[in-house]
Amino acid sequence: MNIPELLAPAGTPKHLETAFAYGADAVYAGQPRYSLRVRNNSFKDAAAIGAGIQRAHELGKQFYLVSNIAPHNDKVRSYLRDLAPILEHKPDALIMSDPGLIMLVKEQWPDQPIHLSVQANAVNWATVEFWRRQGISRVILSRELALGEIRDIRERVPQMELEVFVHGALCMAYSGRCLLSGYMNHRDANQGACTNACRWNYKEVQHTHDHTGDLIASSAASDVRNAEPKEILLEEPNRPGSFIPAYEDEHGTYIMNSRDLRAVQHVAELAAMGVRSLKIEGRTKSTYYVARTTQVYRHAIDQAVQGKPFDMSLMNQLEALSNRGYTEGFLRRHLPQEYQTYEKGSSYLGTQQVVGTVIDADDQWLTIDVKNRFSPNDPLELITPAGNLQFSAPVMENRKGVAMSHAPGSGHVVRIPRPPHMPDALSHSFLTRLLPPRP
Numbered sequence: 001m002n003i004p005e006l007l008a009p010a011g012t013p014k015h016l017e018t019a020f021a022y023g024a025d026a027v028y029a030g031q032p033r034y035s036l037r038v039r040n041n042s043f044k045d046a047a048a049i050g051a052g053i054q055r056a057h058e059l060g061k062q063f064y065l066v067s068n069i070a071p072h073n074d075k076v077r078s079y080l081r082d083l084a085p086i087l088e089h090k091p092d093a094l095i096m097s098d099p100g101l102i103m104l105v106k107e108q109w110p111d112q113p114i115h116l117s118v119q120a121n122a123v124n125w126a127t128v129e130f131w132r133r134q135g136i137s138r139v140i141l142s143r144e145l146a147l148g149e150i151r152d153i154r155e156r157v158p159q160m161e162l163e164v165f166v167h168g169a170l171c172m173a174y175s176g177r178c179l180l181s182g183y184m185n186h187r188d189a190n191q192g193a194c195t196n197a198c199r200w201n202y203k204e205v206q207h208t209h210d211h212t213g214d215l216i217a218s219s220a221a222s223d224v225r226n227a228e229p230k231e232i233l234l235e236e237p238n239r240p241g242s243f244i245p246a247y248e249d250e251h252g253t254y255i256m257n258s259r260d261l262r263a264v265q266h267v268a269e270l271a272a273m274g275v276r277s278l279k280i281e282g283r284t285k286s287t288y289y290v291a292r293t294t295q296v297y298r299h300a301i302d303q304a305v306q307g308k309p310f311d312m313s314l315m316n317q318l319e320a321l322s323n324r325g326y327t328e329g330f331l332r333r334h335l336p337q338e339y340q341t342y343e344k345g346s347s348y349l350g351t352q353q354v355v356g357t358v359i360d361a362d363d364q365w366l367t368i369d370v371k372n373r374f375s376p377n378d379p380l381e382l383i384t385p386a387g388n389l390q391f392s393a394p395v396m397e398n399r400k401g402v403a404m405s406h407a408p409g410s411g412h413v414v415r416i417p418r419p420p421h422m423p424d425a426l427s428h429s430f431l432t433r434l435l436p437p438r439p
Contacts, residue, residue, distance in 0.1 A: 023298030030066030050089035068117035125156035161276040168281020262326035268304035320352035386423035
């Protein structure tokens with residue numbers, strides 16, 4: 001059976017180390033100037049990226065360099081100059097979307113492997129065949145494809161490696177080509193500066209019409225003039241006075257926030273059809289997110305390769321992460337009830353909260369760098385690359401051995417008793433608090 005690669009996000013060297021510790025086969029990272037992640041990206045120059053490539057290769061892993069912006073002339077001018085010192089470190093592939101940049105790279109470095117970015121919106125077999133003829137070695141398919149379409153592409157272009165997103169945020173635009181952030185905040189998502197305006201919290205504002213018929217805010221309820229279909233004026237709490245018109249018809253209100261993609265239940269089918277790489281989105285997410293998603297999808301791949309039935313508990317393990325509600329996206333048109341939450345579309349904190357990271361351990365104590373408040377006897381889970389363990393700590397003390405009633409939060413360091421049967425390897429380990437069930 002095909003063993004798909006597990007590809008994890010790396011916004012920083014710490015994310016890279018975490019991904020590999022929890023079972024990733026490869027990571028992807030990019031320069032802020034030429035990839036779609038400017039924020040929370042510490043791979044800012046050739047030296048930092050080179051160190052990441054070297055570390056990946058030391059571990060026998062892969063490092064893919066992301067160069068997937070929609071470049072204007074100024075970035076085309078500087079691209080080859082800035083890319084040259086990075087290619088000396090031999091990244092395993094470049095992830096690219098712009099035909100012009102691909103042409104320039106192919107002319108200067110004809111042997112450099114290139115993967116076609118999801119930003120290129122490949123949704124059919126003819127497009128995949130076109131890029132195969134251009135020398136592209138892998139195509140990252142658009143998220144808007146169903147399982148049957150992916151299978152058909154694989155059968156029609158068997159020579160091409162395919163990569164599919166299986167987890168992470170979904171965009172309200174076609175596989176990321178969004179203008180909303182640029183329109184509202186003058187920060188272009190296609191240049192890596194997305195503000196995620198589609199995910200902000202909006203409230204309905206009373207409104208009327210101006211002389212042109214546009215919606216405007218109104219201070220008096222009597223001024224509100226709704227038509228059919230219903231018109232809504234939205235305001236984001238952090239941007240008072242900035243209004244967005246929306247409209248509601250018999251099908252509902254078209255608010256932009258998408259649920260998060262979760263396709264762990266399809267890992268076996270994607271592997272069976274020959275998909276080469278399964279990708280986790282999230283270069284700006286936390287190291288805990290990288291650890292937990294990588295751990296779950298590693299387990300799912302290993303189970304699939306061994307021919308074992310899907311373990312539904314993996315779905316619940318991903319609920320531990322903060323999420324906006326999960327969806328399969330476009331992979332299936334009609335979802336079984338057990339795979340989808342139909343009633344709610346709001347964000348969830350998750351079933352667990354990270355309360356700290358393990359920074360030291362001896363035979364008796366774990367030393368915790370605290371991230372969020374927790375107390376003795378709270379239900380806890382230790383997340384480690386070697387496995388997870390649920391327990392509770394009956395006591396807590398500070399570094400001087402003074403008993404504490406609780407760990408106040410970030411900036412504090414506490415010690416708790418080392419639980420029995422705990423794995424020995426504790427690097428890249430997280431301590432979480434189990435939260436009460438959602439109402």
